[in-house]
Amino acid sequence: MSMVFTLAPEPEAEAAETGRLLFAGPVEFVKGVVAMPGLPPADRVEVCFAGRSNVGKSSLINALTNRKTLARASNTPGRTQEINYFALGEERYLVDLPGYGFAEAPVAIVRKWQELLKAYLSGRQTLRRAFVLIDSRHGVKAVDDEIMTMLDKSAVTFQVVMTKLDKINKETREKNIEQVKQALQKHPAAYPEIILTSSEKGEGLETLRAVIATLA
Template sequence: MSAARFPLADLPDEQPRELGRLLFAGPVDFVKGVVAMPGLPPADRIEVCFAGRSNVGKSSLINALTGRKTLARASNTPGRTQEVNYFALGDRRYMVDLPGYGYAEAPVAIVEKWQALLRSYLQGRQTLRRAFVLIDMRHGVKAVDKEILTLLDKSAVTFQVVLTKADKVNAATRAETIAQVQAALTKHPAAFPQIVVTSSEKGEGIETLRAIIATLE
């Protein structure tokens, strides 16, 4: 698979944009934090999950998508950092916030427990339609990202890369990072052939990502 197979996502047509707007304009509620598979909510709707290394801007992106400044922070209080956090988008979708990975200071036992839960979740959640893997535009794909991408391949979960913090780099760095990510994705069969570029601060890519989530079946 060539790098050309991973273009940047265009702004969707009016209908999917409107579906995305309506979905995220409706009720968005924190449901629960889960530490083991039996605690997952009923698999009664489509869900998407967000994964990314620590400090990639995951909470900021979730807050930008939902238009609620403190939503993701509400699920990241002490004691919840190693949980799989569920948010309900009305009664139509679940949005799942996975713990940040690549946090070297975390105790080994905690990391192993999280990895086991992550594997179980990815391999056993039939309603999971897509994983969005967040990559910092300033850094590109790192070794720790490759681990999660390989796990998604093995779990046969379609994933789509979302580049974050696009407003933090100049045009040259932006082009360089996009090329690096495109090249990295050629090695991953589960990669969705489109990259979404976002800026939580500037709103870039938010409308596109909302439309993608709203139109998954």
């Protein structure tokens, strides 16, 4: 039986408030990690953000946390070469994974990063959900499919967050949402609700905050 994928509904008032309070509280950069032994203690729930280079990951993290420069945005694909940990209050980690599909990075560096990513995804017991960012202008590309397959193999539940929604018209939006739904059919680890966002317009941020805040 195929899974039915839908757009995430707006959160209930209580969940929305829980999300607002979590992200209105302290958010601090903890450390950038280049190897598994450098990870902070697995003493709290964590969520991670993964996405192709230039998908708008830094912009989304900054918009979510109401901080302009928390995550450094770079115009050079593959510039973020670390797993960056942020503390969301006392009980959550928000983890920013290196952008994948490095156009500019040397092969050896890419290989090293793929190995670290695999080790992190399969070995982090406190990881509750991965958010896979998909550029709504392009839909799912082959390199996105690869990361989703890696998440399937690691048995990590992932949820698609479509970014840059303000950059497309209604027709393209509907076509690309349909393409994403079709692409997710073959990924058993995919969570059935897709979150639509625009960092610039603030669309979908309340929903994403609520989802993160209510993950046990």
